[in-house]
Amino acid sequence: MAVAIEMGHTTAGSPAVLDLEELLATRLLVQGNSGSGKSHLLRRLLEQSASWVQQTIIDPEGDFVTLAERFGHLVIDAEEHTERSLQIAGERARIHRVSTVLNLEGLDAENQMRRAAAFLNGLFEIARDHWYPMLVVVDEAQLFAPAIAGEVSDEARKLSLGAMTNLMCRGRKRGLAGVIATQRLAKLAKNVAAEASNFLMGRTFLDIDMARAADLLGMERRQADAFRDLERGHFMALGPALSRRPLGLRIGPTDTSPRNATPRLMPLPEATLEDARAIILAAAPPENIRPQRRPSPDLLNQLMAAKSAALEPGPDPLEQLLSAEELAERRERVDRILRAILAEPDAGFRAIGVLYQEFVVRCRIEGLGSAAPDLGEFRRMLTHARAGVGSDLAEDDAWQDVSLRASILPEDMQGIFMMIARAAKEGWPCPSDAAIARAYGSHSLRRAQRLLNYIEEQGLIVCQLDGAGRRIVTLVELAWATAPGDPNAEELPTEQGCNSASP
C-alpha cells in the first residue's frame, strides 16, 4: 500500500499527492526565491507525514520548533551542544526512532555547518539494524552545501558538504530520504542538487537559477520562464513521487505556523528624540575589526592585531560615490528604521534574523535597499542599542579601551560585555541574568550564564559572588567593578538605562 501525502491541489483542482514510499527512494529538491513558500511547503509535508515516518529537520532559523510542539518532535538546540554530543544524539535518535528538530538558530555560519554535519553524520553512521526509513529535511540547504567557498573555514565546509553529499548520494540504502530546500539553485553544490529525482520549483527570478532548474528538470530554458510568474505557494512539480510530467500545484494550509511570521507594515512608533539619541548613537566599536571566531586566551596579541587592522580601513565603493551629506542623511534614515523596530513591544525577544529581515524590508520600502547595513553591522547596532550603551560614552578615552577589548568577542556578545562594563564603570549593581538575557534577545537565563562564562573565559572579566549570593563583575586590567547585584533579580535597576531599547 502506498502512502499518499496530500500536498494541496493541482491548478486543475484535483488533489495533489506525494507518494511517500517513492519519495524515500528518490529524494526531493525544493527551489524558490525568498517568500515563494518553501518553508510552508516543507511544513505541510512534515505535518502530513508525521504520523507515517520518522523525521528530522535541520532548521537554521528555528522556524520549525512550533511543529515540534504539536507533533512531539524533540527540539535540539544545537547552540547548547558540542559537535561530538550532536553526533551521538543523531545516532540515538535513529536507534530510538525519535523525530527531531535541530535548531541551529543563534550560531554563526561556521558552527551551523559543523554542528549540522555532526548530527547528520550521527544519523548516517549507524549500524544496519537501525536503517529504518526517515525523512531528513534541510531548509536553506545552500548554507550547508554551498556551491562556492564562503567565509567559513575549509574544514567546516568540507565537513558540512560531506554530510550533505552522504545524505543525498548514499543515504537511500540507509533509509535516509533527503528533502532539501534552497532559495538559489545556483548557490547549491551541484552534486547535492543532482541526486534529487523529485522537484518542486517555486517562483524564481534570476536567469542563472532558472537555467539550472531547467537543466535539472530536463526542460527547455524557455519553458522554465514560467517559474517567474508563479505565485506564492504555487509550485511546478516533477518526479517519480509527484508527477511524470510537469504539474502545477498549490500547496495547502498547515496546522501549525512558523514561529517567525513575515513582517507587516505598521505605523511607526513614537519615541522622543532623547530616547532615539541614546539608542541610535550608542558607542560603536572600532571599524573594520573582524572579531576572531575562536579567540585564543592571548588577549594582548589579539588587541595588537585588532589595532593594526583598525589602521587599514578598506574602501566602501558606495561610500566613495556619495557626498558626506548624502551619507549622513542615509545613516539617519537607517537609524530611524532601527529605532522603530526596537520600539515594538516584543522586540527584545525576537531573533536577530527576524529583526534583520524586517529591517531590510523597511529599508527597501524607504528606497534604501542598497544602503542597508549587512547582518554583521546590524547585529552590532542592535546589541549596542539593546544593552543601552549611550552616546555620552563615545568620547570617553577609557571607554575606547573597552570598545577595543569588546572587539575580540563575537559581534552578538559585544553589547553584553559593554553593558556590564558600563555598570562596572559607573559602580552600578551587576545586571541580573534576566537583564543580560533580555539584552541578548533571549528568554534563557542559562544562556545569560553561559555568556558570562564565555566572556570570563576570554579573560575580559572576573565574576565573583559575595556572601549574600550577589554577583560582582570586575573588568580585567581596568579594575572597574560593579556593585553587588542579585543574579536572580527579575527587573533591572532603572538607572542602568538598559531598558531604553524597549518601552
Ligand SMILES: Nc1ncnc2c1ncn2[C@@H]1O[C@H](COP(=O)(O)OP(=O)(O)OP(=O)(O)O)[C@@H](O)[C@H]1O
Ligand atoms: N501555500 C501557502 N498558503 C498560505 N500561505 C503561504 C503559502 N505558502 C507560503 N505562505 C506564506 O507566505 C509567507 C512566506 O512563505 P515561506 O516562509 O514558506 O517562504 P520561503 O520560500 O521559505 O522564504 P525564505 O526563502 O525567505 O525562507 C509565509 O508567511 C507563509 O506562511
Ligand SMILES: [Mg+2]
Ligand atoms: Mg524559508
